[in-house]
Amino acid sequence: MEQVRVRFAPSPTGYLHIGGARTALYNWLFARKNNGTFVLRIEDTDAERSTKESIRQILDGMQWLGLNWDEGPFFQSERIETHREAARKLLESGSAYKCFCTKEELDAKRKKAQDAKEDYKYDGTCRKLSEQEIKQREEQGLPYVVRFKTPKDDGCVAFDDRVYGHIEKNHVDIEDFVILRSDGNPLYLLSSAVDDQTDRITHVIRGQDGLGNTPKQILIYEALGHTPPVFAHMSLTLDTKKAKISKRKHGEVVTVGYYKEHGMLPWALCNFLALLGWSTPDDREFFTREELIEAFSLEGIARHNSILNYHPGDRKNWTDPKAISMNARYISMLTMDELVPYVREELRAQSLWDDAYDGDKKAWFESTLDIIRTRLHTIKDFATKGRPYFADDFDFEETAVRKNLKKDEKLKEYLPALADKLAELQTFDIENTENVVRAMCEDLGVKPGLLINAIRTAVTGQAAGPGLFELLIAVGQQRAVERLRKAVDLV
């Protein structure tokens, strides 16, 4: 069996798009599954729109996602000469011809066809030119494009798409398409086919928008004497109105960077993206890298497009709720060794990091993460909702203060008294703190909830959080006592 070689070939005209990331992911998975080679090729022939910044964004995005490539990045712009050479070969072998028709002539013919409500296809005027006539025009210095000579018989181009199955396209429905512009620049169709030959690509896994071009590319392959690769077209990702998602229309939510900034774990994004248009018969949803590589197959790719369930303006959901939910699950499920690096990076960025968290305070740090993680959705949350555990300058939620501190004036007396009792504890552990609080409730004849909720808000500024006694241990005796005394002002 031939070595599998696949590629991801983005145009560097913007940010790494989540649709592009999904294409890259499927290619990567297929390569890894088959011990193949994953090639990265930057299709930067549109010099006007291609930018260095964009290339950097794409490479960064792929690295962040963990989609490592084996060869490249290659740059299409450096291979234009090979594309021109291919056009020359096609010309020589009679598979292509020079077309001298002017834009005006073509426009007129098109308009005429449209007016007559007929389908317009290039009529092959220049295909019939004799060598004499061609020479004549060349001597006059007339500009020309190069067109591919599509077979004019009742046959068809057929191929077996690994996702869409057997596909046939009649020769008569394929016009003599342009492969080289009059300025000598190759068209995408030619460039990408030639590059795929150069890179010895065996499987082209790309968006369904490439399906229509495939017959033409197969024709190019064959005319150049190459065996076409296997094709697998994947469904597209659309918005809730079934339009293709784009940065222009939807903003940052379509970029990979946005997910990083919002505290998404890279693998959670991959896992989510993998499931957007791919599934296994057993309906499995969570996969480790190794498991996903093992489970992946081209045949599991959906034929229908899928929708990113994102509603702009939804304050609660900054992206598809399923993606957020998966991320939350990952945050809860990961081992500490897997989770800590992400939290460390975030806390560092927010100046909440203490190097002792990797040393003396490691045990404390990890157990603290462990008690707060089940209610956090993103890595960002460790620095926001988790702030009271790592710093003393946290905010008090207004609703929490109203609900838990201003609830009963007597808390003005209860809280300092509690602080005193907690301060006296020799061993500040769950059992002792709980005994102190509950005993005091009994003495005072108040419901435990009154004190417990008040303490939580006094110590963290929040109304919700971990069970109070583990929370107190995490915050620590001294800080807890200080915060309780300070909170009297808020009652």
Add this chain to the structure above:
RNA sequence: GGUCCCAUCGUCUAGUGGCCUAGGACGUCGGCCUCUCACGCCGAAAACGCGGGUUCGAGUCCCGCUGGGACCA
């Protein structure tokens, strides 16, 4: 306009003629747990676009329609 592709709960999907009184997940709602919130657990509402065939039997096969998408122009 031409060519091609697609169509199951709001969303992601399972389903390849009988196991489907259509299953799972997210979201939504209700309950349990409980010091709050979350996790977890239990439960509810929620889908085969429409019309014809084929068949003893169709979500599953065929045709048409409708709808959506892509490519080319």
